[in-house]
Amino acid sequence: MNSKPAPVFLLVLAFALSAPAAEPAPGRYAAVSASPDGIGKVYAGREIARVMSFHGAEWLERPERAEEERPELLLSALELKPGMTVADIGAGTGYYSWRMAQRVGAGGTVYAVDIQPEMIRLLEQQMSRRRAANVKALLGTPTDPGLPPASVDLALMVEEQVVAGDAAAPALERIEERVGLGDLGDCAFVQEALPESVELKRATFKRLSERISADAIVASTSSTISPSHLAHAVAGPERFLVAHWLNPAHIIPLVEVVPGQQTSAKTVESTLRLLERLGKTPVRCADSPGFIGPRIQVLLMNEAVRLVEEGVATPEDVDRAFRAGMGFRYASVGIFEFIDWGGVDILYRASRYMSEALGDDRFKPARLVEQKMAYNELGPKTGRGFFDYAGDRRDTFETAKIRALLRQLKRDRESAP
Ligand SMILES: NC(=O)c1ccc[n+]([C@@H]2O[C@H](COP(=O)([O-])OP(=O)(O)OC[C@H]3O[C@@H](n4cnc5c(N)ncnc54)[C@H](O)[C@@H]3O)[C@@H](O)[C@H]2O)c1
Numbered sequence: 001m002n003s004k005p006a007p008v009f010l011l012v013l014a015f016a017l018s019a020p021a022a023e024p025a026p027g028r029y030a031a032v033s034a035s036p037d038g039i040g041k042v043y044a045g046r047e048i049a050r051v052m053s054f055h056g057a058e059w060l061e062r063p064e065r066a067e068e069e070r071p072e073l074l075l076s077a078l079e080l081k082p083g084m085t086v087a088d089i090g091a092g093t094g095y096y097s098w099r100m101a102q103r104v105g106a107g108g109t110v111y112a113v114d115i116q117p118e119m120i121r122l123l124e125q126q127m128s129r130r131r132a133a134n135v136k137a138l139l140g141t142p143t144d145p146g147l148p149p150a151s152v153d154l155a156l157m158v159e160e161q162v163v164a165g166d167a168a169a170p171a172l173e174r175i176e177e178r179v180g181l182g183d184l185g186d187c188a189f190v191q192e193a194l195p196e197s198v199e200l201k202r203a204t205f206k207r208l209s210e211r212i213s214a215d216a217i218v219a220s221t222s223s224t225i226s227p228s229h230l231a232h233a234v235a236g237p238e239r240f241l242v243a244h245w246l247n248p249a250h251i252i253p254l255v256e257v258v259p260g261q262q263t264s265a266k267t268v269e270s271t272l273r274l275l276e277r278l279g280k281t282p283v284r285c286a287d288s289p290g291f292i293g294p295r296i297q298v299l300l301m302n303e304a305v306r307l308v309e310e311g312v313a314t315p316e317d318v319d320r321a322f323r324a325g326m327g328f329r330y331a332s333v334g335i336f337e338f339i340d341w342g343g344v345d346i347l348y349r350a351s352r353y354m355s356e357a358l359g360d361d362r363f364k365p366a367r368l369v370e371q372k373m374a375y376n377e378l379g380p381k382t383g384r385g386f387f388d389y390a391g392d393r394r395d396t397f398e399t400a401k402i403r404a405l406l407r408q409l410k411r412d413r414e415s416a417p
Contacts, residue, residue, distance in 0.1 A: 227260030340385035
């Protein structure tokens with residue numbers, strides 16, 4: 001699709017008749033046995049169709065519709081503003097698309113989606129007759145509205161109030177699509193996201209170095225490759241590091257910042273500052289394969305697969321257990337905080353038991369865990385574990401963590417479907 005991605009506010013209008021509807025007011029609908037294309041409900045003398053056929057398109061434009069349906073009530077409830085981009089899913093002949101187009105103005109866009117090619121043709125005729133150049137007709141399918149992909153995520157971000165409605169369109173305006181490495185001379189920060197191949201990344205860095213200014217920072221988003229394996233391909237390796245974003249990168253706050261042996265302190269500081277300004281949570285990490293996240297995650301993921309391989313649980317149950325248990329917990333409590341809270345001795349005993357019971361050294365306690373056992377640094381209960389719990393720090397820590405978990409539980413319950 002050539003159209004520039006734009007924020008889309010998803011609107012499902014009354015035409016989505018196959019979706020389960022709210023119970024009608026008693027007496028307004030009559031039940032009949034469903035005809036092949038109908039849903040078995042009669043309204044105003046007509047059985048409601050599963051999908052409104054294009055044969056009935058004329059009915060959608062009936063003059064009395066404005067009086068019957070009072071579209072202005074819906075349109076004012078939508079609070080559309082000039083410049084917005086909206087989607088009318090199940091647009092039909094564009095009865096609402098056209099009205100929305102007038103509200104978002106020439107600077108806005110209405111994506112009018114329908115699943116019938118004939119309906120799309122009628123809609124385009126209507127829009128050209130009405131000179132509504134800001135309505136873009138899209139042929140979707142029952143499972144895919146065919147909207148520009150980037151715009152749907154942005155629409156969800158607006159809906160979830162992560163991005164303000166009027167900030168969405170300008171954000172996309174700032175993205176320029178380019179092919180090739182030209183025109184990068186003005187860039188102060190270049191974030192590379194090529195496929196995970198050392199050769200490809202090195203070759204590209206060589207060509208890139210000739211096109212960018214000498215003090216531009218070059219960051220690779222590699223999930224595993226040590227920056228020292230890539231740095232020499234950049235002219236001026238002191239301005240190179242890994243900035244590893246996590247997918248989906250526009251949502252997950254963490255970015256791991258990994259300097260190589262030659263990376264300058266200035267490069268690291270500037271990168272950390274930039275990421276913070278972007279609202280991210282940058283975490284520094286020494287140059288070591290897999291950094292923090294991938295190293296933990298590779299073990300975690302393989303262990304989950306082994307559980308399924310051995311028939312211990314199904315993928316669905318592993319996922320359910322992970323989301324309701326570890327995933328829930330670690331959103332509010334760090335791993336080291338939890339080792340301390342539960343007790344280093346618990347981890348030590350669990351590790352020994354499991355390595356023996358499963359006959360696998362992978363589960364043996366880490367050396368530092370054994371050392372903590374020897375020093376009786378077991379967590380809050382002994383005043384020190386990986387963190388210090390002297391004085392009232394134990395109470396403060398435990399109260400803060402309980403509160404964080406309770407708030408998370410509340411959020412989860414409030415947002416449960
Ligand atoms: N997939 C993830 O979840 C994830 C998460 C964090 C980091 N990463 C890292 O991000 C990087 C990219 O991963 P991905 O999964 O997005 O890879 P990908 O292969 O899906 O996407 C890479 C993009 O680079 C483009 N491309 C390929 N060759 C190119 C070339 N010679 N010049 C310009 N563009 C080219 C491709 O068209 C594609 O759009 C890797 O280093 C990976 O380790 C991936």
